[in-house]
Amino acid sequence: MQLSDIHSLILQRINSGVLIVDADINLVYFNRFMESHSQLKSEDVIGQSLFDTFPDAPEKWLKRKIQSVLMLNSPAFSSWEQRQYVFKMRHARPVTTSSEFMAQDITFIPVCNQQSNEVEQVCIVIDDVTDVFFYQEKLKDTLAKLEQVSRMDGLTQVANRRFWEERFKIEFASAVRHQNPLSLIMFDMDKFKQVNDIYGHQGGDLVLVEATRLVQSMLRKEDLLGRYGGEEFGLILPNTGGKGALELAERIRKAFQVHPIKFKEHVIHATMSVGVCELDNNFKKYEDLVTRADLALYQSKRDGRNRTTLYRK
Numbered sequence: 107m108q109l110s111d112i113h114s115l116i117l118q119r120i121n122s123g124v125l126i127v128d129a130d131i132n133l134v135y136f137n138r139f140m141e142s143h144s145q146l147k148s149e150d151v152i153g154q155s156l157f158d159t160f161p162d163a164p165e166k167w168l169k170r171k172i173q174s175v176l177m178l179n180s181p182a183f184s185s186w187e188q189r190q191y192v193f194k195m196r197h198a199r200p201v202t203t204s205s206e207f208m209a210q211d212i213t214f215i216p217v218c219n220q221q222s223n224e225v226e227q228v229c230i231v232i233d234d235v236t237d238v239f240f241y242q243e244k245l246k247d248t249l250a251k252l253e254q255v256s257r258m259d260g261l262t263q264v265a266n267r268r269f270w271e272e273r274f275k276i277e278f279a280s281a282v283r284h285q286n287p288l289s290l291i292m293f294d295m296d297k298f299k300q301v302n303d304i305y306g307h308q309g310g311d312l313v314l315v316e317a318t319r320l321v322q323s324m325l326r327k328e329d330l331l332g333r334y335g336g337e338e339f340g341l342i343l344p345n346t347g348g349k350g351a352l353e354l355a356e357r358i359r360k361a362f363q364v365h366p367i368k369f370k371e372h373v374i375h376a377t378m379s380v381g382v383c384e385l386d387n388n389f390k391k392y393e394d395l396v397t398r399a400d401l402a403l404y405q406s407k408r409d410g411r412n413r414t415t416l417y418r419k
């Protein structure tokens with residue numbers, strides 16, 4: 107098919123890649139956009155196989171696509187979401203993306219012989235959608251961060267109460283169904299009001315951050331530490347019975363009491379009281395564990411603080 111001057115002018119100026127291949131998938135047309143993005147000259151590629159020109163292109167897939175357009179006389183489409191790019195070319199957008207290559211939406215259009223109406227060629231139009239790719243990537247990133255933030259306590263970066271309770275509900279149901287052990291450790295800073303009074307709120311905050319960091323470093327992957335309230339934390343221990351939980355609680359408590367917290371010119375020595383409870387057949391909901399672990403925790407406070415109590419019926 108011959109291009110009129112006006113068509114030719116438009117195809118050369120258009121801000122999309124346009125290339126035409128014949129039935130043997132050799133190039134018969136290559137517009138200026140393609141030249142500038144592929145760094146290939148039209149006169150060097152016309153008559154050449156599309157796959158020799160773009161050796162990185164997915165040959166099998168592309169052949170099938172082009173042949174279906176030739177056979178069925180109907181257009182086909184490929185989105186950047188399916189394949190980020192088919193023709194490896196650098197994008198010219200001022201945006202920085204994780205990829206230096208142009209994200210492409212591609213339309214394959216059958217080109218018919220005007221006399222016989224047979225499809226003889228396929229016109230391939232490439233739209234640079236790198237901007238869309240970039241913003242989609244950013245959006246995904248932001249959503250992932252948002253989800254992360256919505257689960258976390260802002261100060262200590264451990265699970266917030268809402269997320270922690272959601273997970274606890276799931277762990278509780280699973281432990282009951284499979285008859286697996288499950289334990290809960292609740293711990294609360296001792297005389298924390300005094301810590302705040304002496305070192306100020308910033309000093310108090312640092313104690314909470316250091317405590318959670320220390321505890322977190324002593325846990326298994328499936329354990330979940332969460333901030334239950336002001337200076338009270340809950341630690342869910344799946345597949346752990348009372349004995350194991352008590353041992354861990356004591357290890358945590360002892361490690362914390364000798365953990366010096368440097369704050370300005372001071373070294374803060376803080377302690378925690380701990381309550382431990384293991385799952386019992388009579389418990390109907392996860393809150394039953396919280397109530398009992400809390401009772402054990404208050405017992406530790408009553409007994410003089412900086413100690414661990416295992417809940418007993």
Ligand SMILES: Nc1nc2c(ncn2[C@@H]2O[C@H](COP(=O)(O)OP(=O)(O)OP(=O)(O)O)[C@@H](O)[C@H]2O)c(=O)[nH]1
Nearest residue numbers: 295296297298299300302307308310311336337407
């Ligand atoms: N710095 C800081 N303080 C907090 C935070 N959340 C709660 N608190 C403080 O923690 C203190 C808790 O005080 P109390 O409940 O009287 O308990 P306590 O002084 O730790 O005494 P015992 O628990 O009986 O050992 C209060 O002064 C709260 O203001 C926080 O995020 N940062």
